[in-house]
Amino acid sequence: MYIPPYFKIKDPDAIERIVSENGFATLITPSSEGIKATHLPLLYAAHGSFEDAGVINGHMARANDHWKAFDAIAESLAIFQGPDSYISPEWYETAPAVPTWNFAVVHMRGPLELIDDREWLSSHVDDMVRFHESKALDHPPEPSDPAFKTKLLGGIVGFRMKVKTIEAKFKLNQNRSKADRARVAEVLDGSGDQSAAGIAALMRTHGDD
Numbered sequence: 001m002y003i004p005p006y007f008k009i010k011d012p013d014a015i016e017r018i019v020s021e022n023g024f025a026t027l028i029t030p031s032s033e034g035i036k037a038t039h040l041p042l043l044y045a046a047h048g049s050f051e052d053a054g055v056i057n058g059h060m061a062r063a064n065d066h067w068k069a070f071d072a073i074a075e076s077l078a079i080f081q082g083p084d085s086y087i088s089p090e091w092y093e094t095a096p097a098v099p100t101w102n103f104a105v106v107h108m109r110g111p112l113e114l115i116d117d118r119e120w121l122s123s124h125v126d127d128m129v130r131f132h133e134s135k136a137l138d139h140p141p142e143p144s145d146p147a148f149k150t151k152l153l154g155g156i157v158g159f160r161m162k163v164k165t166i167e168a169k170f171k172l173n174q175n176r177s178k179a180d181r182a183r184v185a186e187v188l189d190g191s192g193d194q195s196a197a198g199i200a201a202l203m204r205t206h207g208d209d
Contacts (some may be wrong), residue, residue, distance in 0.1 A: 001167050010205055016044070018080060025079055043058065056161040059161075060156065062154075069113075076110065078107070078163060094179070104170045105168070
């Protein structure tokens, strides 16, 4: 990924927030039949440093032949897309300027291995449900029906990526003046768009990184 120095983010906490808040990812894997791509929720467990970058756990439909390309050797790419927003040059305090796009994105690379273990898969699905239900509901999720859950587990396969590299790009007008960044964040906040407001919040936190 092309990352100018002023857009590069190395803060593990900032990266983990983007990944956890935007857990619906694009998983890309090379195969003998070409590039495989699947859009799916993934759970990232950080280990606290770029040297030990953590793991990604996931599952996909057994009918999706993407998983047949997992060989625990070739690297796959998981893309976590954070908020984004168009930026008009009219919002800057200074001129001249051109239109641009602000965004936050995290790339994680590593080999993928299948996990053929029903207990692991059951526990992983429980973890996935708890994580997302806790954000969607104001109460703990209801226990799943064991028989129904067992039936559904037969239709999915589990996998894990040992993350080897992480790249994070937060393009937040860091190459503009403080006045420009403040003005853009103000406009984005007033737009009523949730993604734009997310960019405004990131600009205030990381605009000087």
